[in-house]
Amino acid sequence: MNLQEKLIILADSAKYDASCSSSGSTRNIKSKGLGNTFFSGICHSFAADGRCISLLKILMTNCCIFDCKYCLNRRSNNIKRAIFTPEEICQITINFYRRNYIEGLFLSSGIVQNPDYTMNLLIETISLLRNKYHFNGYIHAKAIPGASLYLVKKLGYLVDRMSANIELPTDKGLKLLAPNKDSKKVTNIMHYVKENRSAKFVSSGQSTQMIIGASQESDYDIMSKSSNLYQNYKLKRVFYSAYIPVNHDKNLPLIKTPPLVRENRLYQADWLLRYYHFKVEDILSSDNPNFNLLIDPKADWALRHLDEFPKDINHCSYEELLKVPGIGLKGAKRIISSRQYFTVTFKDLQKMGIVLKRAKYFITCNGQYLMTKDLWNADFITKNLVLEEQKHTTDTKKEQLALFL
Amino acid sequence: MKKSNYIYIYPNDFTSLITLLGELAKSKILPLNIQDKNYIPGLFDKVIELDLSPLNTPAIISHIDKNILNTLFYLYLSNHEYKELIMYYFFLYSLKFKDKVFFHRDINIVDKALKIVKYVQNENHKLKGFTRFKELKRHILYAEITCENNIIFLLSNHFKKRLKNEFWIIKDVKRNILSIYDKKDFYLVDANNCNLKEIILSEEEQEIEDLWKSFYKTIGIKERQNDRCRLNFMPKKYWKYILEVSDEI
Structure with missing residues (x-):
């Protein structure tokens, strides 16, 4: 098997991991060696699925002793298997990085022999890359659940980001679909990384991933889990990956297309949790456990709390501005800093990057409302917001939405 | 006034x-x-x-x-x-x-x-990602770019830090400017004053490019194909010099 065939097999097996960010780290170039990192991250290319490519995302090997039902690389699947040597990974990474194809390496692996053995393979490779090739770019490595903590420590000093995937939000789901996995082993690693994080140890933090739509969990279960992870383990990101049917199993749902709209809603809600001062209970509850696929979670919340609107742009607080659909973080900051110097009008809002098409239903400027008063009802606003969103959705998403309309 | x-x-x-x-x-x-x-x-x-x-x-x-x-x-x-x-x-x-x-x-x-x-x-930030170097004989890296704004100075500052220990040349094709880096600093010169006719690629260049192209093709998930999203992030005007998509034009 030549290098190209190997690369194709091991990139193909790695592609389902959603994380590809290269941000949060500031490594400066050393006198000897190659590369640095850029705090806000850099996207080098975009794949045909529209996702950013910033890291060389590959598996060390796609051989695996586990038999997770949703995974392409499960033991019982009859697929081509390959393994890279550490030297091969270094060669590809260096050659790609010098030509500015990539921002760094994302190395993960199927589990061979046992977690410690696999972890050692990753450490050997990355240490070769850092110490022999003096590679100083971004490295994101997967921690293998169940590996000894001294190995997690060793790996942590070599990489910018580490992640261990939680995969499914509840133990019930794990038992059903990933019988060899144990969420305790994942959280052990997260706890260790959280306790020891520093500028030299996993400097850009840790992340994780959940698969969406392979098991029965509701959005409420998923968001509660995320919120819990952010609070208890100080995660930088939780990624959501719409389940893509690669295997057949009686425990897997029968779907043809991945639930992309749902995935999108989860990301939107995730941002609300992290930056917009929302709590899970604000947007979902056990009575209302799933997102409205037709409308984004913030607008959905606003429509359920219409009595708190409209807000006056020139008087309400920063926190209140953040809760208005169509106003983002930057927009809210701009409004706050500008209104010290002049009275903001609708025209100014447009210049500040506020999406008036959405915000206009929920705001007033100096007591003035853009719509007529008799249109102030949830039905009318919902219809218009849904129509507005439809214009911006892609055809595949439209197909999925059509099922609900 | x-x-x-x-x-x-x-x-x-x-x-x-x-x-x-x-x-x-x-x-x-x-x-x-x-x-x-x-x-x-x-x-x-x-x-x-x-x-x-x-x-x-x-x-x-x-x-x-x-x-x-x-x-x-x-x-x-x-x-x-x-x-x-x-x-x-x-x-x-x-x-x-x-x-x-x-x-x-x-x-x-x-x-x-x-x-x-x-x-x-x-645009400067985009080009930090979209610039593609080719390796020439004697390990010199060479990239051609096209951009609306005159960002070659900003871009060179970025690569001066990142590829500090490499020799590299970036060419702004539209303005015909070269940025030449000699491991200490970069110099912006008029391309007409430079003889770059004999660009000879290093022996392994083709092989690495093929590796990258096959990686690019593999990493996209077929079931999630989304051309509009890709075009939004990576407008066609840059494609000519982005080698993994240049043959799709």
Whole structure:
């Protein structure tokens, strides 16, 4: 098997991991060696699925002793298997990085022999890359659940980001679909990384991933889990990956297309949790456990709390501005800093990057409302917001939405 | 402020332009336009070139707040037809509002200026990712780029840090400028003055490019194909020099 065939097999097996960010780290170039990192991250290319490519995302090997039902690389699947040597990974990474194809390496692996053995393979490779090739770019490595903590420590000093995937939000789901996995082993690693994080140890933090739509969990279960992870383990990101049917199993749902709209809603809600001062209970509850696929979670919340609107742009607080659909973080900051110097009008809002098409239903400027008063009802606003969103959705998403309309 | 019917001409560099802006502000002139030396006047244009040599450029520049000077520099690099005039008005407002000028989106010209700056910065950031080097004989890295704004200086600063221990050359094809880095610093030169005809690729170059192309094809998930999203992030105008998509054009 030549290098190209190997690369194709091991990139193909790695592609389902959603994380590809290269941000949060500031490594400066050393006198000897190659590369640095850029705090806000850099996207080098975009794949045909529209996702950013910033890291060389590959598996060390796609051989695996586990038999997770949703995974392409499960033991019982009859697929081509390959393994890279550490030297091969270094060669590809260096050659790609010098030509500015990539921002760094994302190395993960199927589990061979046992977690410690696999972890050692990753450490050997990355240490070769850092110490022999003096590679100083971004490295994101997967921690293998169940590996000894001294190995997690060793790996942590070599990489910018580490992640261990939680995969499914509840133990019930794990038992059903990933019988060899144990969420305790994942959280052990997260706890260790959280306790020891520093500028030299996993400097850009840790992340994780959940698969969406392979098991029965509701959005409420998923968001509660995320919120819990952010609070208890100080995660930088939780990624959501719409389940893509690669295997057949009686425990897997029968779907043809991945639930992309749902995935999108989860990301939107995730941002609300992290930056917009929302709590899970604000947007979902056990009575209302799933997102409205037709409308984004913030607008959905606003429509359920219409009595708190409209807000006056020139008087309400920063926190209140953040809760208005169509106003983002930057927009809210701009409004706050500008209104010290002049009275903001609708025209100014447009210049500040506020999406008036959405915000206009929920705001007033100096007591003035853009719509007529008799249109102030949830039905009318919902219809218009849904129509507005439809214009911006892609055809595949439209197909999925059509099922609900 | 008095309106002038003259088009003011400046030597083609940033510091001269700033000196001229300082001088115009001091004499309270609102010029019809400001243009660089390559400007070809129309039949009825009245042009004037001030003698800037007696003016103390470092003193003028040191009086300008760092953030404002930075903004002026980004404007200077933009491809906007009236960038000099926008710079001048932005400069005037910065004299009035000091560093608070950045909050004054209610003033059209300030809003316009800040949007242009954003555009230049965004393009620079995009090219940090989209630039593709090829390895030539003797381990020299060579990249061709195409960009709307004149960002090769900004881009070179980025690669000077990242590829510190490599020899590299970046060519802005549209403006015919080369940036040449010798492991110490980079130099911007007119490509006409350089003989780069004999570009010979290193032996393994083709192999690495093929590896990258097959990686690119593999990493996209078929079930999630989304051309519109890809085009949004990676507009077609850059594709010619992005090797993994250049054959899709």
